[in-house]
Amino acid sequence: MxxxxxxxxxxxxxxxxxxxxxxxxxxxxxxxxxxxxxxxxxxxxxxxxxxxxxxxxxxxxxxxxxxxxxxxxxxxxxxxxxxxxxxxxxxxxxxxxxxxxxxxxxxxxxxxxxxxxxxxxxxxxxxxxxxxxxxxxxxxxxxxxxxxxxxxxxxxxxxxxxxxxxxxxxxxxxxxxxxxxxxxxxxxxxxxxxxxxxxxxxVNPVQVNDPVTEHIKTTIAKSDRPDLGVATRVVSGGRALKNAETFEATLYPLADVLGAAVGASRAAVDAGYADNSLQVGQTGKVVAPELYMALGISGAIQHLAGMKDSKLIVAVNKDPDAPIFQVADVGLVADLFQVVPELVKKLKT
Known part of the structure; x- marks a missing residue:
């Protein structure tokens, strides 16, 4: 009871x-x-x-x-x-x-x-x-x-x-x-x-006297291309782009004709091919555009974490066993330096 x-x-x-x-x-x-x-x-x-x-x-x-x-x-x-x-x-x-x-x-x-x-x-x-x-x-x-x-x-x-x-x-x-x-x-x-x-x-501000840190400056990379975080189309390059000059000469014409933002793998950023603001991946930006093109990117797990929710993933890589092909909707085993110029040419016509 x-x-x-x-x-x-x-x-x-x-x-x-x-x-x-x-x-x-x-x-x-x-x-x-x-x-x-x-x-x-x-x-x-x-x-x-x-x-x-x-x-x-x-x-x-x-x-x-x-x-x-x-x-x-x-x-x-x-x-x-x-x-x-x-x-x-x-x-x-x-x-x-x-x-x-x-x-x-x-x-x-x-x-x-x-x-x-x-x-x-x-x-x-x-x-x-x-x-x-x-x-x-x-x-x-x-x-x-x-x-x-x-x-x-x-x-x-x-x-x-x-x-x-x-x-x-x-x-x-x-x-x-x-x-x-x-x-x-x-x-x-x-x-x-x-x-x-x-x-x-x-709301009244809360004044902090003698803060331990101070803002010095903000540097923002200016570009006529869409912002990487919100772009509906993204063209990304990896270590296979060789150097910064080749990265720009290969990817930028394709991005311009598609009206896409430019991204990069961590390997490409660490090698100095692209600014770190363009890095896509676990330690970079997470994107989910309508179209994501991975050019010369092997597809390390950290990179996949930043783009695998994209609606359509297109990958170009010479290695048929590259992990990127496991998540790609369209995969092409080929030399990107032959594929990209041809693709740009076709898109312009």
């Missing part, structure tokens, strides 16, 4: 806990450059919307660009509120100057249940830092997610072992704030929604 009463009491307590569980409220860190929101951040918004609750966007920067970004962000699909903070320290944000602001937001409001961002270099430094201070875990490179309202838990999937396995991770209700970054190629970018007008809230 005593046992029965105890069980019933627990059931009532659990029932009340689930009934009063706060619905998801995601805080999404929106990164931007010169007033234009990064595509990866737009994908993070889409992921946050899939939680099924409120979505607040956080925008930081200098006064000159923040207002332009806010004007765009408040009209994005799924956004319920836009938080913005301006400071000279946020013009070129650093983990040491941005983390205190995020900590302040999370400490002042208990409504945020998730903190979301694209898997960018800044976010990979900021989110784990703040999560550690709050003594909660952070999950990276999320490719799908679902939120269970009954148990107030969130389940994520993320690639592990260079993309050869998918891990399913469950964050229970006992974790008050769930931090995660998303793989931008796994979620479509959020779009502007006609008639949408989210609430806009100004």
């Amino acid at each position: 005593f046992r029965t009463r105890t069980i019933l009491r627990c059931q009532r307590q659990l029932s009340r806990a689930y009934a009063t569980a706060a619905p998801p409220h995601a805080l999404v860190f929106l990164e931007h450059r010169q007033g234009v929101i990064d595509s990866g951040s737009l994908s993070a918004l889409t992921a946050a919307e899939q939680l099924g609750g409120q979505v607040s966007a956080l925008i930081i920067g200098g006064k000159d660009h923040v207002q332009d970004v806010v004007h765009t962000a408040k009209k994005l699909k799924g956004v319920t509120s836009v938080l913005h903070s301006s400071s000279p320290q946020y013009v070129h944000p650093l983990p040491e100057t941005l983390s205190p602001l995020l900590e302040s937001l999370l400490s002042k409001s208990s409504s945020f249940t998730h903190v979301v961002s694209a898997t960018s270099s800044l976010a990979k430094s900021v989110l784990p830092r703040v999560a550690a201070k709050l003594d909660v875990p952070a999950i990276s490179e999320v490719t799908s997610l679902s939120h269970d309202k009954a148990s107030n838990s969130t389940t994520f999937t993320r690639p592990i072992y260079a993309g050869n396995a998918i891990a399913t991770v469950r964050a229970p209700a006992s974790i008050p704030v769930k931090f995660f970054t998303v793989r931008s190629t796994a979620f479509s970018p959020a779009q502007l929604q006609e008639g949408a007008e989210a609430e806009v809230v100004a």
Whole structure:
């Protein structure tokens, strides 16, 4: 009899806990450059919307660009509120100057249940830092997610072992704030929604005196070609391109005629054929274009992790046993120095 009463009491307590569980409220860190929101951040918004609750966007920067970004962000699909903070320290944000602001937001409001961002270099430094201070875990490179309202838990999937396995991770209700970054190629970018007008809230910056690091300069490679991270077509070259001059002379004409971005394997980057901003792979950029052409790339597991989700993979390599042919939709065993010029010629006619 005593046992029965105890069980019933627990059931009532659990029932009340689930009934009063706060619905998801995601805080999404929106990164931007010169007033234009990064595509990866737009994908993070889409992921946050899939939680099924409120979505607040956080925008930081200098006064000159923040207002332009806010004007765009408040009209994005799924956004319920836009938080913005301006400071000279946020013009070129650093983990040491941005983390205190995020900590302040999370400490002042208990409504945020998730903190979301694209898997960018800044976010990979900021989110784990703040999560550690709050003594909660952070999950990276999320490719799908679902939120269970009954148990107030969130389940994520993320690639592990260079993309050869998918891990399913469950964050229970006992974790008050769930931090995660998303793989931008796994979620479509959020779009502007006609008639949408989210609430806009100004947030006081948190000044950091004598930060331990200082921004010196940002060097951005300029190109008329599409950005590698969001391009629908990518032409990549490997070690077989011999040198930087041959890499450029062979790949660039093909990329230009296709309207494609240029990528490179780690071997090509390490050999100095291409800038490291063009590296595709586990330690480079992860891409998933409509067309991916791998020229002279053997297909090491680290490279495959960065491009194997492409819709159509075309590979050209002299080695019939090259691993790249295992994932290629179209494979040609041939000399790329004969194939590429002929292909360029055919495409121009």
